[in-house]
Amino acid sequence: MRKIILLLLFTLPGSILLQGGTKEELIRLQSDIVAAQNQIRLLQKSIDENGAITKTLLHQLLDLLNQNNRQIDQIRSYQDEQLQSGNENIEDIVNEIRMLSAKVDELGLKLTTLARTVEDTKQSLEEMQSRRPTPEKAPDGSLMPLPPDQLYSLAYNDYIMGNYELSIQGFLDYLALYKDTEFADNAQYYIGDSYFNQGRYPDAVEAFAQVTSLFPNGDKAPAAVLKSGLAYLNMSNNDSAIELFRQVIRTYPDSPEANIAKQQLQILGVE
Amino acid sequence: MKLPIILWITLIILGLAVNGQDQESSIVIWPKPTEETALALSDFQPKSGNIDPSVNEYLQTINEILWEDLEYSTFFKMVSKSFYPANRITEPTDVVFPEWQQTDLRIDYLVIGNARLENNYLVVQCRVFDLKTKEQILGKQFRTIPRYARAIAHRISDKIVSLLSANASQGIASTQIVFEKKTKTGKEIHLMDYDGGNLQQLTSNGTINLTPVWLRDNARICFTSYQNQSPLLYYLTLETAEMQSFPIRGGLLTTPSVSPDGAELAFAARLSDSSDTDIYISTLDGRNLRNITQHPGIDVSPCWSPTGHQLCFVSDRGGTPQIYISDSFGAGLVRITLERGYASSPDWSPDGRYIVFSWRPSRMATFDLYLVEVATKELRQLTQSAGNNENPSWSPDGRHLVFQSDRTGTTEIFTIFADGSNVRQLTRLDGCSNPGWSNYGTAE
Numbered sequence: 001m002r003k004i005i006l007l008l009l010f011t012l013p014g015s016i017l018l019q020g021g022t023k024e025e026l027i028r029l030q031s032d033i034v035a036a037q038n039q040i041r042l043l044q045k046s047i048d049e050n051g052a053i054t055k056t057l058l059h060q061l062l063d064l065l066n067q068n069n070r071q072i073d074q075i076r077s078y079q080d081e082q083l084q085s086g087n088e089n090i091e092d093i094v095n096e097i098r099m100l101s102a103k104v105d106e107l108g109l110k111l112t113t114l115a116r117t118v119e120d121t122k123q124s125l126e127e128m129q130s131r132r133p134t135p136e137k138a139p140d141g142s143l144m145p146l147p148p149d150q151l152y153s154l155a156y157n158d159y160i161m162g163n164y165e166l167s168i169q170g171f172l173d174y175l176a177l178y179k180d181t182e183f184a185d186n187a188q189y190y191i192g193d194s195y196f197n198q199g200r201y202p203d204a205v206e207a208f209a210q211v212t213s214l215f216p217n218g219d220k221a222p223a224a225v226l227k228s229g230l231a232y233l234n235m236s237n238n239d240s241a242i243e244l245f246r247q248v249i250r251t252y253p254d255s256p257e258a259n260i261a262k263q264q265l266q267i268l269g270v271e
Numbered sequence: 272m273k274l275p276i277i278l279w280i281t282l283i284i285l286g287l288a289v290n291g292q293d294q295e296s297s298i299v300i301w302p303k304p305t306e307e308t309a310l311a312l313s314d315f316q317p318k319s320g321n322i323d324p325s326v327n328e329y330l331q332t333i334n335e336i337l338w339e340d341l342e343y344s345t346f347f348k349m350v351s352k353s354f355y356p357a358n359r360i361t362e363p364t365d366v367v368f369p370e371w372q373q374t375d376l377r378i379d380y381l382v383i384g385n386a387r388l389e390n391n392y393l394v395v396q397c398r399v400f401d402l403k404t405k406e407q408i409l410g411k412q413f414r415t416i417p418r419y420a421r422a423i424a425h426r427i428s429d430k431i432v433s434l435l436s437a438n439a440s441q442g443i444a445s446t447q448i449v450f451e452k453k454t455k456t457g458k459e460i461h462l463m464d465y466d467g468g469n470l471q472q473l474t475s476n477g478t479i480n481l482t483p484v485w486l487r488d489n490a491r492i493c494f495t496s497y498q499n500q501s502p503l504l505y506y507l508t509l510e511t512a513e514m515q516s517f518p519i520r521g522g523l524l525t526t527p528s529v530s531p532d533g534a535e536l537a538f539a540a541r542l543s544d545s546s547d548t549d550i551y552i553s554t555l556d557g558r559n560l561r562n563i564t565q566h567p568g569i570d571v572s573p574c575w576s577p578t579g580h581q582l583c584f585v586s587d588r589g590g591t592p593q594i595y596i597s598d599s600f601g602a603g604l605v606r607i608t609l610e611r612g613y614a615s616s617p618d619w620s621p622d623g624r625y626i627v628f629s630w631r632p633s634r635m636a637t638f639d640l641y642l643v644e645v646a647t648k649e650l651r652q653l654t655q656s657a658g659n660n661e662n663p664s665w666s667p668d669g670r671h672l673v674f675q676s677d678r679t680g681t682t683e684i685f686t687i688f689a690d691g692s693n694v695r696q697l698t699r700l701d702g703c704s705n706p707g708w709s710n711y712g713t714a715e
Contacts, residue, residue, distance in 0.1 A: 156646040157647075160645050161622065
């Protein structure tokens, strides 16, 4: 068993990669799997719940049966008493029988509910199973892309956790699909910052330049210019760094980044 | 053989995670693994030939502490001792495998051991067997003075966790916790094991000592002290009790945090009377000072992300104290807590995905621990309806948190699993606060 699991662990993903192709499809697949997992969890829950209901009903059923048996015994002994004493009270017996038949009706109702519950469980099980393995497809047969917030969160999570190759690809995917959304400038900025944190300063400068050219009024523009300056500083190109720090102060005088730029100029001994 | 569908899905997800990421990400605490590793710990016995009966006392300590450590690690289901085969196990030859392999026991691994006293030294041998293959997968001998029996149990636990957790943890049983404790004259820094044992007082300057944190090598701590009137930062070397003052001075320096590479210190400071309290970063010896929060408002409690490229901190620039993150230059500011209320003391999880903090939502009277997922800003409440719960600090494996709570009437130190379960009280001393969990112990 252990060996088979290990084998699967190593062979499965490879085969998926071969068949799949783009990272986006993998992400899509991953999210489908998570969705399937959730559905199974829901199903499990529903089965558990239905199981509990069935159990309760059965218990109630048994209780009622026991109660009826007791009552029948009571009636029998009562009848015996009555017969013995010679004072037959037929009316009482009729009442008891009525009550008994009402109980039997109630039992029947409970049985019907029970059957329906079992049927429901079966149905939801079938529904879940039929829904599980088919991912959504676009009309042309390709896989549907992730919604913008999910794609962005995935890429941002990779950025925060330091998986920069993944965050760069994730934000590029995001921009390819959703370049007109509110967070497009952030995505472009984090591509630059992922390069910056990897020490790939020329790539960082290029990506940061696109923040200011594509989204000049975005809230990440001051940070993009500042980080370009810091990238040049790390490449020992102090002249370009100083020019960019001054550009932050000039263009975005009220931004927090302007104060950071001033501090950097002070450290460099220029004002 | 047919695998259950849930196992298939788990395998596929695992496979994707392995193939899809160049850098391996840490294990997430929830959802919990569906299959737990079942571990049996057969009581360690006196080694044959041992003639000193006092070894039994140390063995009792080791057997108790080792069981607690392994159970608390979150990696194992400990199989109750009442189900074990009856014979005592001192040496590997005493293990009757068919008895331990009975299917109704469902034990994956068996831990056995023995101890003897030899020239006033305690010598403990420990072995772990994989019951499926009958192979010994760990064999280790420890030799120390008997006073350190607890420490030996902790080290054995860490060896086992490290071996059987697939690198998810190096084991936290040998880690320690520093904290402030109220005294008649102020507050002194204290130290204890991760389970509350082995309490030691570290400072005794008769003033107020606050917010202790560990340096990356676990050899020193850094904290705020009033010992020279104004609140400044100091380093304390644990082995020698030597104090060293941090060279940067001002009206207030507090809430230090050491960078992941161990080279830089972030701290909150008011360096002149005219400025407000800001977050500064410098090297450990005070060089290359820079302010990363040049913005009106009070900024405190910085904490580095595991990559060292970001920091989170508390700022009241938006009106009430909230959690923000920025990069280590102060650029790219993002507010993490979106709702109103009072947020404080953030600590970034070792895998980078979460920030834990204490929060008093508006209209609430008490502080509770919350986790926020940094990427989605989704919140998860960890404590509730149990007094104030504050100042959380992550264990190095990201599976536990230590924090202070006044749920018992006095302020004490507690630990909790990172999913909010298993609260454990560590102190009963009245007035303990601001715990800081150490890094992993230095490997042998």
